[in-house]
Amino acid sequence: MRNKILSTLIGLAFVGGAQATDITERLVVPEGFTIEPYALDVDNARQMALSDTGIxxxxxxxxxxxxxxxxxDKNGQAERKVLIAEGLNMPSGIAFKGGDLYVAEIERIVRFKDIDKSLDKAEMEVVFDQLPDxxxxxxxxxxxxxxxxxxIPVGVPCNVCEEDPEFGLIYSLDMDTKEVTTLATGVRNSVGFDYHPQTGNLWFSDNGRDMMGDDIPPCEINVITEQGQHFGFPYFHGGTIADPxxxxxxxxxxxxxxxLNLGAHVAPLGIHFYxxxxxxxxxxxxxxVAEHGSWNRSKKAGYRVMMAHVEGDKVTGYTPFITGFMENEETFxxxxxxxxMPDGSMLVSDDYANAVYRVQYNKK
Structure with missing residues (x-):
């Protein structure tokens, strides 16, 4: 359904350098759901983390x-925004644990201790600095x-290439010993993963290579069932398409x-099991699945949030959940x-509109 409240609230927000008057009025969710702003003017909003106190x-x-x-006031809309840090090196990934906020820069992981209690006075410390730069x-x-x-994922520094073993993988870092264990290889660029709540297996998104045309290769959703599995890159794309x-x-x-194979160039980023x-x-x-959207396709694809219907470790369907981020080749x-969130609602970040939205279901 279309949400006209958002249009009023975001009416003068700046989106992609241009003034936006109707982006949120365009966002469409299934019947019974609503989508409203949780926060606006959040520069380049990417991954989110929830603290124990609800920040x-x-x-x-x-x-x-x-x-x-x-x-x-727990009304479903943030009334205060605090700048924790700036000048970091692409701090897209963040996670919260034990009262501390962990942030992934390109080449290192840093930590802000007792973050809820310090906020704008938070001190940063390096906890791991052995990542490629x-x-x-x-x-x-x-x-x-x-x-x-x-x-931690480490994407390949190319469109397609054979790189040394420190790239194209997902690994786990023991926070006490700082030892790393490779969970998956042959991964081009994963910018989202989550654990299946029943099987416990790690699912991840992977962005397909460019320059093979509009419609190939597909982007992917993968699942790790054994430690160290190889997912094909750069030799095969979408499982069956041999790299030329x-x-x-x-x-x-x-x-x-x-x-699951997705559309080509739809750029799946964050994924989340509800x-x-x-x-x-x-x-x-x-x-x-957040399909961030294509940048190199003659007609745009993605620009939506989808839902994969999952039974065990099998996908049985794939349907839209939030649409309206793009229309007639115009990006909103x-x-x-x-x-x-603790009440069962879900937040969605948008790095183009500089916003965080809240999706909830309205029980009848």
């Missing part, structure tokens, strides 16, 4: 900033595993097939990531 922290990429969003696909999404390790340069002499059966009680039961344990917003 929402937001990373950025090009802006180099970390913000805190505070909804003190290549900026191409160097920005990150991070998350703590159920066992307490920090999950690197696929020669390779066998696709040597690599893990995607759980585990709350507010949405209808048909949404429980289903996977939301680009969804990035989702987090679930």
């Amino acid at each position: 929402v922290y937001v990373g950025s990429r090009k802006a180099g900033k970390i913000h805190a969003l505070i909804d003190a 290549k900026r191409h696909h160097g920005w990150k999404f991070i998350r703590f595993s159920p066992q307490g390790d920090l999950i 340069e690197f696929g020669k002499g390779k066998n696709m059966s040597d690599y893990v097939q995607p759980a 585990t709350g009680e507010q949405f209808p039961q048909t949404y429980k344990n289903q996977l939301f 917003g680009r969804p990035v990531a989702m987090i679930q």
